[in-house]
Amino acid sequence: MNEAKHIAIIMDGNGRWAEKHGKKRTYGHEAGAKVVKEITKYCAQNQSIERLTLYAFSTENWKRPRLEVEYLMKLLQKYLESELQTYLQNNIRFEPIGDIKAFSKSLQKTIEGVKQKTAHCDGLVQSIALNYGARDEIVRAINTLKKTQGEITQDSLRDALDCKTDVDLLIRTGGDHRLSNFLLWQAAYAELFFVDTLWPDFTAQELEKILKNFKKIERRFGGLK
Numbered sequence: 001m002n003e004a005k006h007i008a009i010i011m012d013g014n015g016r017w018a019e020k021h022g023k024k025r026t027y028g029h030e031a032g033a034k035v036v037k038e039i040t041k042y043c044a045q046n047q048s049i050e051r052l053t054l055y056a057f058s059t060e061n062w063k064r065p066r067l068e069v070e071y072l073m074k075l076l077q078k079y080l081e082s083e084l085q086t087y088l089q090n091n092i093r094f095e096p097i098g099d100i101k102a103f104s105k106s107l108q109k110t111i112e113g114v115k116q117k118t119a120h121c122d123g124l125v126q127s128i129a130l131n132y133g134a135r136d137e138i139v140r141a142i143n144t145l146k147k148t149q150g151e152i153t154q155d156s157l158r159d160a161l162d163c164k165t166d167v168d169l170l171i172r173t174g175g176d177h178r179l180s181n182f183l184l185w186q187a188a189y190a191e192l193f194f195v196d197t198l199w200p201d202f203t204a205q206e207l208e209k210i211l212k213n214f215k216k217i218e219r220r221f222g223g224l225k
């Protein structure tokens, strides 16, 4: 039976969820943050899950209206500040991926602070993708490798990426069937699950159901049964 050691989630559908409830899109992001907490805690309690990577802000999301982008930045700051206790109490290590240099100094400081304060935690790794795009990640990795000697190999390129761990199970909520520039290298052999549930409606029970189905899949990695 398969165990999903690394789960990655494209948390999509916050805006539509809010509109469905007659509210502004930002209301959906706030509701979505609560689900991040619930799903993270569930994964932290599940011994076989080692890493949870959550797509929170893509390199393309800067195209959104300025007010929505500003709201997302504030929400992220508030979330990290208020959740530090949750990370520590649940032995969760926070590891951001993406190019956070584009964020304000104060947000960068908060991100780095939570990373350092949870660095000793050896339970679940919760990795939040912030100003993350897989193409950007790969280009940054190649630029890093250009400064070193020798040929680029699959291992050296992987080690230069922000996220160095293959994804076992990739879930996208919100009904669309695309990757939107998320973990293109790491998801090479991921099992893909697309669900219609909008992210603020996603629950630990639904994740549990997906994990049950994941376990039954025969993963061949190009080999034979």
Ligand code: IPE
Residues within 6 Å of the ligand: 011, 012, 013, 014, 015, 016, 017, 056, 057, 058, 061, 072, 174
């Ligand atoms: C995902 O929800 C969260 C972010 C991209 C920040 P959306 O904001 O994309 O919600 P929809 O897809 O418009 O409903």
Ligand code: IPE
Residues within 6 Å of the ligand: 010, 011, 012, 055, 056, 057, 058, 061, 176, 178, 180
């Ligand atoms: C993907 O959702 C990015 C995140 C969940 C952070 P989007 O809503 O930005 O993706 P598209 O625009 O539908 O591809």
Ligand code: MG
Residues within 6 Å of the ligand: 012, 013, 014, 174
């Ligand atoms: Mg969306």
